Amino acid sequence: MDKKTVTTIAYLSRIALDEGNEDKITTDLENIIKFVDQLDNANVDGIEPLTNPLEKKAQTREDKVTAENRKDTFLDRAPKSNEDYFLVPRVVE
Amino acid sequence: MSIQYKSIKNLTSMLQNKEISHKELINETFTLIESKMDLNAFITLNKDAAIEKATLLDSKKNGSSLAGIPIAQKDLFCTKDLRTTCGSNMLSSFIPPYSATVISNLENAGCISVGKTNMDEFAMGSSNETSFYGNVENPWGKNLVPGGSSGGSASAVSSGIVPAATGTDTGGSIRQPASLCGITGLKPTYGRISRWGMIAFASSLDQAGPMARTAEDCAILLNEMCSHDNKDTTSLNEHIPDFTKDIDQPIKGMKIGIVKEFDLSKLDSEVVKVFEESKKHYESLGAEFIEISLPNISLSVPTYYVVAPAECSSNLSRFDGVKFGKRCDDPKNLEDLYIRTRSEGFGDEVKRRILIGSYVLSAGFYDAYYKKAQQVRRLIKNDFDEAFLKVDVLMSPTTRGPAFKAGSKGSDPIQMYLEDLFTIPANLAGLPALSIPNGFVDNKPIGLQLIGNFLEESKLLQFAHNFQKTTDFHLKTPSGENI
Numbered sequence: 001m002d003k004k005t006v007t008t009i010a011y012l013s014r015i016a017l018d019e020g021n022e023d024k025i026t027t028d029l030e031n032i033i034k035f036v037d038q039l040d041n042a043n044v045d046g047i048e049p050l051t052n053p054l055e056k057k058a059q060t061r062e063d064k065v066t067a068e069n070r071k072d073t074f075l076d077r078a079p080k081s082n083e084d085y086f087l088v089p090r091v092v093e
Numbered sequence: 094m095s096i097q098y099k100s101i102k103n104l105t106s107m108l109q110n111k112e113i114s115h116k117e118l119i120n121e122t123f124t125l126i127e128s129k130m131d132l133n134a135f136i137t138l139n140k141d142a143a144i145e146k147a148t149l150l151d152s153k154k155n156g157s158s159l160a161g162i163p164i165a166q167k168d169l170f171c172t173k174d175l176r177t178t179c180g181s182n183m184l185s186s187f188i189p190p191y192s193a194t195v196i197s198n199l200e201n202a203g204c205i206s207v208g209k210t211n212m213d214e215f216a217m218g219s220s221n222e223t224s225f226y227g228n229v230e231n232p233w234g235k236n237l238v239p240g241g242s243s244g245g246s247a248s249a250v251s252s253g254i255v256p257a258a259t260g261t262d263t264g265g266s267i268r269q270p271a272s273l274c275g276i277t278g279l280k281p282t283y284g285r286i287s288r289w290g291m292i293a294f295a296s297s298l299d300q301a302g303p304m305a306r307t308a309e310d311c312a313i314l315l316n317e318m319c320s321h322d323n324k325d326t327t328s329l330n331e332h333i334p335d336f337t338k339d340i341d342q343p344i345k346g347m348k349i350g351i352v353k354e355f356d357l358s359k360l361d362s363e364v365v366k367v368f369e370e371s372k373k374h375y376e377s378l379g380a381e382f383i384e385i386s387l388p389n390i391s392l393s394v395p396t397y398y399v400v401a402p403a404e405c406s407s408n409l410s411r412f413d414g415v416k417f418g419k420r421c422d423d424p425k426n427l428e429d430l431y432i433r434t435r436s437e438g439f440g441d442e443v444k445r446r447i448l449i450g451s452y453v454l455s456a457g458f459y460d461a462y463y464k465k466a467q468q469v470r471r472l473i474k475n476d477f478d479e480a481f482l483k484v485d486v487l488m489s490p491t492t493r494g495p496a497f498k499a500g501s502k503g504s505d506p507i508q509m510y511l512e513d514l515f516t517i518p519a520n521l522a523g524l525p526a527l528s529i530p531n532g533f534v535d536n537k538p539i540g541l542q543l544i545g546n547f548l549e550e551s552k553l554l555q556f557a558h559n560f561q562k563t564t565d566f567h568l569k570t571p572s573g574e575n576i
Contacts, residue, residue, distance in 0.1 A: 006448070009452045037395075039465050047468040074417075
């Protein structure tokens with residue numbers, strides 16, 4: 001883990017690192033990765049990954065409308081919206 | 094008559110015998126809350142709506158099981174029309190348009206939500222020090238942390254303001270604060286309580302649960318909190334028993350496993366002494382002890398610190414400043430909007446976990462970290478499966494020690510991560526586990542953890558209630574008197 005890697009993952013995460021704090025973040029992340037490297041001690045040959053303790057298939061249901069349309073309620077709570085859409089800065093000139 | 098430190102059972106009987114009206118109970122609860130603002134246990138209060146509901150309950154007969162019981166809700170659950178911050182600046186003005194299923198379940202059973210409790214930001218922390226809304230005080234001592242992430246809930250119950258609170262537990266966030274504040278807290282089996290309306294941190298680990306003074310009260314709350322919910326695809330569609338039904342049954346002849354790999358020799362001798370005394374106590378109640386080996390359990394914390402950040406980085410990508418929550422001022426373009434909103438809205442620990450998550454999920458590292466952690470997760474679950482062929486419950490200390498001073502863990506995040514050494518394994522395997530007060534170290538409470546097999550909350554509560562019927566650790570209060 002070096003500064004360049006940290007910069008890349010910060011960009012992938014859409015997070016800006018505080019200037020002046022980059023060394024501390026790099027060291028912290030490096031230590032955490034070193035800590036989780038203990039996983040190398042386990043023999044996992046042929047072991048299926050466990051993604052969820054229930055190991056059940058996601059339940060399916062009939063595709064029918066159960067909720068009322070509350071467009072206005074949700075748009076009202078957005079930081080910026082008009083009567084139909086969430087608004088963001090212009091993407092296409 | 095003071096309502097402070099009263100249990101749900103006590104308050105229900107006071108209400109039924111008309112020793113107190115619903116409105117008086119809620120008014121007194123707010124008097125207590127206001128007299129203990131220095132704890133910083135609450136982020137948002139729900140005073141007007143609470144008094145309105147109490148007044149309504151006074152005016153008509155109500156047979157609901159928890160009618161009028163004041164409850165504090167962790168600020169991670171969406172509450173309709175009541176601000177829900179998740180301890181973060183990102184949601185400082187978020188008013189949910191709906192309530193979480195578990196909140197609706199409790200309110201439909203008659204509970205009155207008095208406020209939203211402080212917590213580590215997005216439930217990431219073990220001391221409540223990562224909250225955007227400031228540290229929470231543990232009522233047992235000045236400047237002591239209450240644990241986390243459900244620190245505000247634990248502090249509110251421990252100080253006797255409310256008899257009950259909700260919490261959530263991803264790696265120990267109910268049990269660890271319960272231990273540090275001297276109360277009882279239960280993390281049910283993964284899937285028992287709907288996650289719909291819970292702000293997600295790590296979806297394969299998150300589980301809501303009750304926090305209260307006694308195991309009996311936790312059972313009463315759990316009865317109402319559980320439900321099968323079509324809105325949560327991981328919600329269990331299993332029989333929900335009456336969790337209070339068997340708690341009085343004796344535990345004579347039942348088997349308790351002690352985990353060989355939990356190395357207690359590294360703990361403070363006073364902590365070990367308290368644990369050994371609890372073992373003796375269970376022996377006197379007729380339980381038998383068996384040493385159990387869980388060979389992969391020492392890898393629980395590293396496994397967790399891959400799985401949880403990975404799921405967190407994915408879940409928290411929804412906070413983009415577009416649909417709800419905070420948005421930065423004057424974004425130059427869409428990317429600037431995302432980056433500045435997230436950089437201003439999240440605190441350091443949340444950012445750290447998102448970065449770790451992005452790293453372990455990135456191309457080239459996925460197999461080495463994420464896949465491997467999930468494989469080890471299966472090994473840990475297999476160890477538990479085998480253990481429960483031999484024992485009824487597993488027992489350990491809940492925490493490595495009692496509450497510590499704020500700021501005392503230094504700036505190394507791993508020191509804080511190790512706080513959850515004993516609690517994380519149950520989350521990885523999806524098992525129910527609880528913490529009950531079992532003694533004091535330096536005049537600070539400490540807890541005993543019991544882990545049960547899949548869906549066996551009733552058995553855990555039975556073990557806990559048998560302990561509490563014959564001990565008084567759960568009756569001690571920070572203000573000195575016994576209840």
